[in-house]
Amino acid sequence: AQSVTQLDSQVPVFEEAPVELRCNYSSSVSVYLFWYVQYPNQGLQLLLKYLSGSTLVKSINGFEAEFNKSQTSFHLRKPSVHISDTAEYFCAVSDHGTASKLTFGTGTRLQVTL
Amino acid sequence: GAVVSQHPSRVICKSGTSVKIECRSLDFQATTMFWYRQFPKQSLMLMATSNEGSKATYEQGVEKDKFLINHASLTLSTLTVTSAHPEDSSFYICSARGDRGQGRDEQFFGPGTRLTVL
Numbered sequence: 001a002q003s004v005t006q007l008d009s010q011v012p013v014f015e016e017a018p019v020e021l022r023c024n025y026s027s028s029v030s031v032y033l034f035w036y037v038q039y040p041n042q043g044l045q046l047l048l049k050y051l052s053g054s055t056l057v058k059s060i061n062g063f064e065a066e067f068n069k070s071q072t073s074f075h076l077r078k079p080s081v082h083i084s085d086t087a088e089y090f091c092a093v094s095d096h097g098t099a100s101k102l103t104f105g106t107g108t109r110l111q112v113t114l
Numbered sequence: 115g116a117v118v119s120q121h122p123s124r125v126i127c128k129s130g131t132s133v134k135i136e137c138r139s140l141d142f143q144a145t146t147m148f149w150y151r152q153f154p155k156q157s158l159m160l161m162a163t164s165n166e167g168s169k170a171t172y173e174q175g176v177e178k179d180k181f182l183i184n185h186a187s188l189t190l191s192t193l194t195v196t197s198a199h200p201e202d203s204s205f206y207i208c209s210a211r212g213d214r215g216q217g218r219d220e221q222f223f224g225p226g227t228r229l230t231v232l
Contacts, residue, residue: 004157036223043118043207043223090158101148102221104157 002027002093006105013112015083021076021108023065023091031093033074034102035065038088047089050074061085086112117141118210120224127198128232135193135227137208143188144210148221149181152205164191198231205229 003026013019025031032051036044048059055067065076074091091105117140127133137147146165150158162178164170164185172178180202182194191210195202205228209221 009155041123041225043120043225044209045223046220101160101163102158103160104150106155106157 002031002095002103004091004093004103004105006091006108008108009106010109010111013081013110015112015114016080018079019077019081019085019110021089021091021110023074023076023105025072025074025091025093027072027093027095029095031095033065033067034092034094035063035074035076036090036092036104038090038107040087044090047076081110081112083112083114085110116212116222118144118208118222118224120206120208120227122227123225124228124230126230126232129199130197132194132196133198133229135195135206135208135229137191137193137210137224139189139210139212139222142210142212142222144191144212145188146211147185147191148209148211149183149191149193150207150209152207152226158207161193195229198229200231203229203231 005024034049035047037047038044048057050057050067058064063078088107088109090107092102094102119138121136149161151161152158160173161176162170162172164183166185166188170183185191205226207226209223211221
């Protein structure tokens, strides 16, 4: 069985400040890790994923996440956030890639203000 | 591309009635669709996986006779909540997966349906 823990339900941050959204997972097998973002009234969108190779993965809009096997973590970071980054962020894990069953965390609401 | 829609976005019904939720892949053919449920302050929980033309596979603890899933075409899956009760009130989200040949070998999510049972 797998589980995902997102300790922070809400993260308020000022625009242009750095942010880190924490994600820890538990699994007895090798995993694939994902971050999804959900903007208001929209479906979840894949932000970035770790399948294999480099442990640091990046999205096109400046987010990055690093897979840390020893700490079983996949924290999401951005050095400078924008108002438009305000959304709900979900960390997820799978043992067979994005096409298969995903186990989600409870989500973190990122609120960016001026 | 890779848009998934859900209808309705919000529904309120009386206890004992049945409610049907539609999930459509608008610009690709979905070989597999997934149905999730999300309670307030909780994570998305997978309810079932459906493949076009075959019976859905339900997760442990999900009543297949209560949550009827039909995946009759490559662009449409429906979830029917039969004899709904207040404890079925939740946010229902579907996702659709295409195939590798279409470059759609990942899950694309719909915007969700808020079900409230009075």
